[in-house]
Amino acid sequence: MSALPDDLTGQGATRSRPAVGSAAPGLARRWLRFAVGILLGAVTATVELTYLLALGSALLVVRVRPGTRRAAVGRIVERVETGARHLAEIERWRLATFLDSENAADYSGRRAVRYLALRWAVGMLGGFVLLLFGWGVLSGGVWVWEALQGESSLPTFLGQLVLGLVGLFLVVQGAAGIVTVDRWLARRFLGPDGREVLQRRITELATSRAGVVAAVDAERRRIERDLHDGVQQRLVALGMLVGRARRSSDPAKAAELLRQAHEESGRALDDLREVAWRVYPTALDNLGLADALDRVAERAGLPVQIDYRLTGRPSRAVETAAYFVISEAVTNAAKHARASRVEVEVAAREGRLVVTVRDDGIGGADPTGGGLSGLARRVAAQDGRLRVESPPDGPTSVVAELPCE
Structure with missing residues (x-):
């Protein structure tokens, strides 16, 4: 992947495309x-x-x-x-x-x-x-x-x-x-011979099916946790502010409480949009993977360079899996790796969509952790492979290979 430019110091995405004639x-x-x-x-x-x-x-x-x-x-x-x-x-x-x-x-x-x-x-x-x-x-x-x-x-x-x-x-x-x-x-x-291939395929399908069920359950728990800790708490606070405003006999105080309630409703809407975006971004369906990744870069909180080399759109299932791999890897780099920049590469190589996310953080990511193991199950469900390299001193590299025509 290409290095970040020296003058890139703010938040956002820089997207590069391959030069014509590079084939x-x-x-x-x-x-x-x-x-x-x-x-x-x-x-x-x-x-x-x-x-x-x-x-x-x-x-x-x-x-x-x-x-x-x-x-x-x-x-x-x-x-x-x-x-x-x-x-x-x-x-x-x-x-x-x-x-x-x-x-x-x-x-x-x-x-x-x-x-x-x-x-x-x-x-x-x-x-x-x-x-x-x-x-x-x-x-x-x-x-x-x-x-x-x-x-x-x-x-x-x-x-x-x-x-x-x-x-x-x-x-x-x-x-x-x-x-x-x-x-x-x-x-x-x-x-392996034909019989061994069939046996392995059966084992892989059974494992991936169990992994998909576990990933869905984990996603539901995460959504419930986000709603409980975020949106629900804000709605409770909003209800309390409205109730105090109704019971108040002082018009000035009631107006102030309603102002606070209005602000709290806006924050609740923001939290709800955040939860909905993390469940599934609408931009992925409407605009495609490239624009959805631009939104991920804007929300990352650190410089993200995106090297997007696809000339067409992959299937929806592959596109969704690639998006969540990148989104989770960028989120981990921002929250846990103490990284100062992230490089993302999306390319097609010999019938496979290859996604690479690399940060300059402290490393030490656990591939068996909840987030990365969930990504591995999501990728395996598409007959893909996920590799995580994260030595103790960094950097961390997450590579996903997904079958794609």
């Missing part, structure tokens, strides 16, 4: 990450092939030796599977870091061995594609140099240019295919 550098950075991931995959493929050949040969020798106990063979197989899991974990890190592919960590050692037995071939093929790309770059440089030196004719150079473009297209398609196959292999062997 091309992002695409270039993504393909660069893919290239680094393919290169690392070629290196790990060499290690994996060496590991499989060495331990496979050792296991074959042990099996054919007469008198070998079954327990000894079992121990060797266990060590092979343990080593395969270590190598598979490296692959999981590579896929998550460079190829944008998250995979489960609860696979067996046998499945890791099967995965490596096929993965090394994909890695070698990826290295070959990168070698072709490097050879094409060198050849293109030589062709350009010869053209500049006048050693090649114009038709020859044009033919070389067409050949180079065709080669570049084939290399890009080959790299995309390598990335696709690499992801598929990881999902096939490291990810």
Whole structure:
């Protein structure tokens, strides 16, 4: 997220939007990450092939030796599977870091061995594609140099240019295919099978349903508390002032009591609007998330910078969840974190709405506390994820990822 400007010292929101034409550098950075991931995959493929050949040969020798106990063979197989899991974990890190592919960590050692037995071939093929790309770059440089030196004719150079473009297209398609196959292999062997996916989904739905019920009950208790401690107390005071004014025989005193009652009624209306806004802001339906966040920034009591990068409106459920995540995080920063500024980023990344709220406060936020745990349940109900990072000395970062078309 971008930093706050130095001259921002007052309350309110500063909203920034992405510059036009920023998609091309992002695409270039993504393909660069893919290239680094393919290169690392070629290196790990060499290690994996060496590991499989060495331990496979050792296991074959042990099996054919007469008198070998079954327990000894079992121990060797266990060590092979343990080593395969270590190598598979490296692959999981590579896929998550460079190829944008998250995979489960609860696979067996046998499945890791099967995965490596096929993965090394994909890695070698990826290295070959990168070698072709490097050879094409060198050849293109030589062709350009010869053209500049006048050693090649114009038709020859044009033919070389067409050949180079065709080669570049084939290399890009080959790299995309390598990335696709690499992801598929990881999902096939490291990810859970269909039955496990269904069982996990059932568990997640049951947990999220219970969380939604708990969140609704907590919200009702909060509304009752706000009404009891705020609006109800002001209405009681208003009734007492009106009653005293009716019983007073002094016109001046009665007028003063009515003036106080009028002011108290205004404060009661303000409290009622505050409660209604916290339940659900009407601006979210009428104007959208961006304008609702501007209102949150105005009421925050500290500088809030909003980096809103959405070009369209998400679904109402996702928009509502994103709003309450930001509202609660900004409120916590103002009331508990002793922060001097808050940065909010709302962006869409690969089919997900990503909300990031970061403050410069003292940190130490408890993710299991009432407010943050309620947000986690609200996000989970939308099949999203909520991460809270709040070291003791700060800063605090709240990130919510919500599925969004």
